Amino acid sequence: MARLYHVPLSPFCRKVRLVLAEKKIDCELVEERYWEQNPDFLRRNPAAKVPVLRIDGKTMSESGPICEWLEEMYPDPQLIPDTPDERYEVRRLVNWFDDKFHHEVTSKLLYERVNKKVTGQGYPDSKNVKFGAQRIKFHLDYMTWLLDHRRWLAGDRMTLADFTAAAHLSSLDYISDVDWNRSEPVKDWYAKIKSRPAFRKILIDQVPGFPQPPHYSDLDF
């Protein structure tokens, strides 16, 4: 059985969990307090980050390369399409969320409100929180524009881009930082993703000190 070292609200870990679940790969979850730099964990990943996936005798880090490997080794269901142009668009959006969205929104809201407290780094910086709360509007509007032109974020089929975006938004939704009333298309898109069997375990995550808000696991949020 595969084993994933993770933390529950990390969007990078959630992306890997969603891909594993979509591909019906059984996986044991192990919470890893990576910031404590346990020597055993550092041996598994010198970059000292989660996720780390142990599967088929290999130990892998970095969510991007892990998801590409899973797609190549476990191609069913297909989450990265066939043609170079479609593949580019999926990867562009994966990067958009893991880089730009992460930098402007996830790190400014989730990391300030949750990670700082959990890792003992003090209180949220209100300037960062304000910046993140402002920028998420731009990103929700960009998603609305995409979804006005396409059924899913990267085209007419559900892909890794959708799971990447949903990983970030679900982590932010856990701390009630997503205004679902801003965009009907984004809300409809998230409702479709949220009701997938692969999402079930994400919806029962619990983080000590941060109780789940009632709408978080509600499929009619």
Place this chain on the structure above:
Amino acid sequence: MARLYHVPLSPFCRKVRLVLAEKKIDCELVEERYWEQNPDFLRRNPAAKVPVLRIDGKTMSESGPICEWLEEMYPDPQLIPDTPDERYEVRRLVNWFDDKFHHEVTSKLLYERVNKKVTGQGYPDSKNVKFGAQRIKFHLDYMTWLLDHRRWLAGDRMTLADFTAAAHLSSLDYISDVDWNRSEPVKDWYAKIKSRPAFRKILIDQVPGFPQPPHYSDLDF
């Protein structure tokens, strides 16, 4: 002919330039002062970053997805190998340099010393510069460890991982921030990459206000 919107010392732009040159794709370089947020440029890339590549009627952003697309459309010479395990290792190292190395070293040295001045953001933060100068030692040692076990960074063949690492190191070498005496294996590896025809244009880059040091373009540095 392809057209790349870039800035000369950006390691992400240099990675794409090296891949284009290795694959013998003719490309016109256009310097883009992306921080001025020119509306024409924002239309080409709403993320407001370089590189942006115009090729075969497409406009693409994000160096990672661009390089994967180039590899799929122009497979000769091969820069990402065939098997999922080898592909994973190449992508892991591409991420290592574009994420961890960039965060700990490139952004702390190059961005403080050059980008801040060029974009009018003031003087280098000496705390950051000190941190970067310290962390580059760890990364050079990690490269040494890899090169003690392999001919190239990701295995026995030259790959995208080598060009990614060389893109970062060459930008830092332009401002004399790489101590080549620290590691014989790393110096030998860089000498091999530096002497490739694909590297020539990188070695004639000039940035106003930052004269090229003599060793930068010297193949016997």
